[in-house]
Amino acid sequence: MATTGINYIPAKLVLLGEMGTGKSSLVLRFVKGQFFDYQESTIGAAFFTQTLAVNETTAKFEIWDTAGQERYHSLAPMYYRGAAAAIVVYDISNTDSFTRAKKWVEELRQHGNPNMVIALAGNKADLVDNKQVEAEVAQTYAQDNGLLFLETSAKTAQGVNELFLEIARRLPKANPTQPSRMIVVDRSSERLVSTSYYCC
Amino acid sequence: MDRKRTGVDDFEPGPIPSPRPVDRFGFVKQDQNNSSEGLTKSKPLIDKEREERRARKWRKMIGIGGSDWKHYVRRKPLVVKRRIRKGIPDCLRGLVWQLISGSRDLLLMNAGVYEQLVIYETSASELDIIRDISRTFPSHVFFQQRHGPGQRSLYNVLKAYSVYDRNVGYVQGMGFLAGLLLLYMSEEDAFWLLVALLKGAVHAPMEGLYLVGLPLVQQYLSQFEQLVKEQLPKLGQHFMQEMINPSMYASQWFITVFTYSFPFPLALRIWDVFLFEGVKIVFKVGLALLRYCENELVKLPFEKLINALRYFPQDALNPDVLLPLAYSIKVSKRLEVLTIEYGKRNGELSQPTESRNEQVEVTKQSRK
Ligand SMILES: Nc1nc2c(ncn2[C@@H]2O[C@H](COP(=O)(O)OP(=O)(O)O)[C@@H](O)[C@H]2O)c(=O)[nH]1
Ligand SMILES: [Mg+2]
Numbered sequence: 001m002a003t004t005g006i007n008y009i010p011a012k013l014v015l016l017g018e019m020g021t022g023k024s025s026l027v028l029r030f031v032k033g034q035f036f037d038y039q040e041s042t043i044g045a046a047f048f049t050q051t052l053a054v055n056e057t058t059a060k061f062e063i064w065d066t067a068g069q070e071r072y073h074s075l076a077p078m079y080y081r082g083a084a085a086a087i088v089v090y091d092i093s094n095t096d097s098f099t100r101a102k103k104w105v106e107e108l109r110q111h112g113n114p115n116m117v118i119a120l121a122g123n124k125a126d127l128v129d130n131k132q133v134e135a136e137v138a139q140t141y142a143q144d145n146g147l148l149f150l151e152t153s154a155k156t157a158q159g160v161n162e163l164f165l166e167i168a169r170r171l172p173k174a175n176p177t178q179p180s181r182m183i184v185v186d187r188s189s190e191r192l193v194s195t196s197y198y199c200c
Numbered sequence: 201m202d203r204k205r206t207g208v209d210d211f212e213p214g215p216i217p218s219p220r221p222v223d224r225f226g227f228v229k230q231d232q233n234n235s236s237e238g239l240t241k242s243k244p245l246i247d248k249e250r251e252e253r254r255a256r257k258w259r260k261m262i263g264i265g266g267s268d269w270k271h272y273v274r275r276k277p278l279v280v281k282r283r284i285r286k287g288i289p290d291c292l293r294g295l296v297w298q299l300i301s302g303s304r305d306l307l308l309m310n311a312g313v314y315e316q317l318v319i320y321e322t323s324a325s326e327l328d329i330i331r332d333i334s335r336t337f338p339s340h341v342f343f344q345q346r347h348g349p350g351q352r353s354l355y356n357v358l359k360a361y362s363v364y365d366r367n368v369g370y371v372q373g374m375g376f377l378a379g380l381l382l383l384y385m386s387e388e389d390a391f392w393l394l395v396a397l398l399k400g401a402v403h404a405p406m407e408g409l410y411l412v413g414l415p416l417v418q419q420y421l422s423q424f425e426q427l428v429k430e431q432l433p434k435l436g437q438h439f440m441q442e443m444i445n446p447s448m449y450a451s452q453w454f455i456t457v458f459t460y461s462f463p464f465p466l467a468l469r470i471w472d473v474f475l476f477e478g479v480k481i482v483f484k485v486g487l488a489l490l491r492y493c494e495n496e497l498v499k500l501p502f503e504k505l506i507n508a509l510r511y512f513p514q515d516a517l518n519p520d521v522l523l524p525l526a527y528s529i530k531v532s533k534r535l536e537v538l539t540i541e542y543g544k545r546n547g548e549l550s551q552p553t554e555s556r557n558e559q560v561e562v563t564k565q566s567r568k
Pocket of ligand 2: 023024025042065066067068
């Protein structure tokens with residue numbers, strides 16, 4: 001920002017994934033270094049920012065954490081449209097959440113920004129005894145689909161900073177055509193094509 | 201209601217959390233924001249006396265067990281409205297809520313139904329509910345203990361509702377409504393109050409907030425955006441420039457009726473009015489918050505703005521400051537027009553925001 005003279009590269013990032021996989025916890029770990037066993041459920045969406053130095057530049061993440069439940073699906077496009085990056089989260093101790101994650105990836109490929117950096121995060125990696133989704137399976141899926149993949153634990157902090165760092169590294173260096181915020185100005189066209197999410 | 205049988209009782213209750221100081225409403229005290237402290241701290245004696253005097257007036261008004269209530273409302277609706285706007289005495293809140301929401305009648309007409317739903321039916325939403333149970337009011341003593349009585353009741357009410365109306369099932373956010381109710385009444389009473397709200401016993405049904413596509417959320421947000429533009433044009437303009445739309449800050453206001461991340465004393469006062477007057481108070485309070493902070497908000501860029509819309513200053517959240525401002529904002533007529541317009545644009549799927557005149561038969565029809 002102007003005051004510090006450092007050149008921040010803004011990067012809009014959205015978290016998607018089934019409820020309870022640890023999206024909010026991952027953000028909280030990354031932004032504040034905290035973790036709560038009983039993280040309050042997210043209703044609607046929540047916004048956070050955090051900067052991260054990568055080589056000679058500094059990425060400034062503008063993060064939208066979404067409610068994960070399927071019923072809230074209709075609100076999600078507003079947050080992933082125009083996003084430069086997405087983290088799709090599943091819970092390694094829950095196979096269904098992995099299935100849901102794959103659906104999110106498909107949706108992002110179809111409707112998201114084509115240059116979007118997509119990361120797949122297998123969260124709750126600390127729950128080794130209850131592991132249901134093997135890392136190799138997720139890794140293969142990620143490779144086939146051009147995703148970044150990491151196992152993370154918001155609880156122990158394992159992989160969390162690495163995840164954001166890897167994303168920052170892959171962000172286009174400068175992206176003048178890409179507005180860093182969500183494309184809400186583009187409402188006029190959306191109004192015509194879509195009634196499936198909030199528009200006026 | 202009998203709280204022994206629950207769907208989660210294969211688990212032993214967790215340890216009772218070590219006693220920490222709680223505020224007058226049972227929330228664990230936090231250092232600063234989000235606690236109800238500061239607003240209720242050390243009530244002066246005069247306030248206490250005034251509270252007692254008000255409770256006496258209310259007792260007289262409602263009669264024993266609420267027996268005089270209907271009669272009184274019919275005779276003096278404006279007196280009732282005025283008294284409710286000043287806040288229902290906390291000791292009578294649970295009872296009065298059941299009277300004004302119409303839930304008491306539902307309960308009486310449907311003896312045994314709740315128990316049936318809790319004990320014999322299974323729900324596709326059970327896993328989702330369990331996942332959210334310990335994440336609903338995690339800082340309240342009643343809901344803190346794992347598998348303790350608070351969590352069990354919450355589970356039962358939500359499960360029962362998800363069976364009662366399988367189209368709605370369980371949707372994140374409903375837990376905060378149920379949680380709030382459970383602090384003031386039994387499980388069964390809380391369940392019927394949820395039914396009264398979602399099915400529309402007295403006011404327009406709220407279930408559209410939770411149905412697939414969240415149609416009523418979309419409608420209310422669109423109407424709210426329009427009202428901001430009309431009533432706070434400077435701020436509306438600023439929101440447009442900064443690409444803020446109400447879905448980013450107000451969806452949880454509607455989905456949880458201010459029970460999510462708002463100070464509890466404020467939420468209660470809003471609910472007093474909400475149950476009597478309907479959803480328009482949510483619009484009014486939302487607009488009042490924006491108006492109170494307008495001069496600050498119009499100066500802020502996107503990022504700070506989003507934060508300011510989430511964490512309002514303490515003084516703005518004081519019910520005795522915010523609510524009078526909210527009451528002074530007129531929305532009813534405009535809302536009616538906007539509802540009709542919205543309906544036309546969206547194929548008449550929208551729902552009225554105004555109270556209904558006739559009492560609706562809300563029971564049984566949604567069960568097989
Ligand atoms: N063991 C473990 N629990 C976690 C982890 N991340 C989140 N949780 C817990 O999982 C639950 C859901 O987390 P939350 O972040 O709210 O999930 P969200 O619904 O995806 O936002 C909470 O009770 C968290 O404490 C993790 O890495 N390990
Ligand atoms: Mg969350």
